[in-house]
Amino acid sequence: MAYQVGDALLIVDMQRDFCEGGTLPVHGGAALVAGINAEANDAQAAGALIIATRDWHPVGHCSFSSQGGPWPEHCIQDTPGAAFHPRLQLPEGTIIVSKGGAFDRDAYSAFEGTGLAMYLRKHGIVRVIVCGLALDVCVRATVLDSLKAGFQTRLLSRLTAPVTPSKREACEQELHRTGCEIAA
Numbered sequence: 001m002a003y004q005v006g007d008a009l010l011i012v013d014m015q016r017d018f019c020e021g022g023t024l025p026v027h028g029g030a031a032l033v034a035g036i037n038a039e040a041n042d043a044q045a046a047g048a049l050i051i052a053t054r055d056w057h058p059v060g061h062c063s064f065s066s067q068g069g070p071w072p073e074h075c076i077q078d079t080p081g082a083a084f085h086p087r088l089q090l091p092e093g094t095i096i097v098s099k100g101g102a103f104d105r106d107a108y109s110a111f112e113g114t115g116l117a118m119y120l121r122k123h124g125i126v127r128v129i130v131c132g133l134a135l136d137v138c139v140r141a142t143v144l145d146s147l148k149a150g151f152q153t154r155l156l157s158r159l160t161a162p163v164t165p166s167k168r169e170a171c172e173q174e175l176h177r178t179g180c181e182i183a184a
Contacts (some may be wrong), residue, residue, distance in 0.1 A: 001039060001156065001184065002130065003046035008125045010110060010146075011036055011052040012132030012139050012160075014088050017074040017081035018055075019133075024074040026134045028161040030085060036131055037089045044091040049123060052090055053110040053132070053142070056082060059165045063106040079103070095119075108141035117149040130136040131159035132134035136167040140175065147179050154181040 003009070014036060019029035043050050055075035063069035075082040084090065097114050099107040111117050120128070123124050128151045130143050139160050145155040155175055162168045176182050 001042065003043045003048040003129075005047045006124055006126040007043065007046070007048040008120055008128050009039055009043040009048055009050045010128050010130045010132075011040065011050070011088075011090075012110060012130060012142055013053055013055055013075075013134070014085050014132050015054055015075055015081065016083050016085060017082045019085050022074070022081055026161050026163055027165065029133050030087075032085045032087050032131070032133070032159050032161060037087075039129075039131065039156065039159065040089065040094070044093075044131075047088055049095065049120075049125060050091055050093070051090075051095045051097055051110070051116070052084065053097045053099060054082065054084065055100045055138075057100050058103050058154065060103065061100065061106070062104055063100070069106070075100070076131050097134065109145040110138075110142040111145035111149060112141070117145075117151075120149075120151065127154065129154045129156060133161060135160040136161040136171045137163055140171055143175050143180050144178060147151070152181075153179070154183050157182050157184055159173040
């Protein structure tokens, strides 16, 4: 991928709990790390902005099945499961965006309640390149909100994986129909 000034590489939720061995693992999640590291290095060399999001849930978060939500407990603030994957090499200067920190509501998108769109505009970002986990949940929501915010948006398909593998094609088709460029 050829990066340039005005681009932002947005790495979504590459956390231990979403990779193999975590409490909400996405099959193939850990295998994405090497490719994401290479993209981050390329982006940094070109002067692009790099952003990494993380689920950052409080204990007893409303999305947890113990609270009536759809998910097992995951990415609880300041726990090993909430940490980025140990092999993920985020370049110096990477912006960290935490989401899902309220007790009473979830946030799948990197743009939801974070002020990210304003931050990107302030820094002259025109194009957002998205990768990470999980394609059919947080990556999908992030791509849709990036498009709604008016950014050119590209999904690095090879550097994302869905929670439900059978949903990959339909999810990518939906994102393409809404204006996202899908890069293999």
